[in-house]
Amino acid sequence: MTPMTNGLKASDLQLRFCTNETQLNREAFVDKLKRLGFDISVSEVFSPAPAAVAILKERGYRPHLLVYDGLLPEFDSVDTTNPNCVVIGDAAEKFSYQNLNEAFRVLIGLEKPVLFSLGQGRYYKETDGLALDVGAYMKALEYACDLKAEVVGKPSPIFFQSVLNDMRLQPHEALMIGDDLVNDVGGAQHCGMKGVQVRTGKYRPSDERHSTVTADGTVDDLAQAVDMILKQRH
16 A cells, blocks of 8 residues: 555545546556555546446437447446447547547437537646547537537536545535646536645646636645645644
């Protein structure tokens, strides 16, 4: 267990991992974090795909999926025949013209086109640099089909509220820590939570001068954020 999660787990604080990860299913994502030393279970992870599956079943939608192959197992229980909507996630190299055009044709062929986007991030950080995220491709389909996508995941208020409900907490009782000022911090603040940004990952110095979102705190890394939380408890 890492010192960071060790300290939180030893306290009486509840911990949830909120991610817009849509290249791995939850089991694979948890396995990856465990290899990095995190003590984490699948039940503590909230990601867009399971939330989208619940919505699809509730509303009777049959999706055309434009997602990364590693995420497909999350949708095994969903009927995908004769699609009446499109679900788009971070499909990485599958964001080819052919695949985007296929999704476009499904949408434009529907009387009432419905597009679900698993998050709306602009970019994220890979080991070799920044990479375009699902939000860029979501906007392309929105423009081409003259529609507004329903975002499932951060910064959707429904997504954050589902996490709060799971912990049985009110917004003012929770704190979000993340590297994405708009989707992590801003999304949490919009729900009434506080948000702290870490100067790692996709953080940019310009975030601290953002025109619409101001973090409740900015720290150098996750360890410093956890240390700050634990000190405030004593």
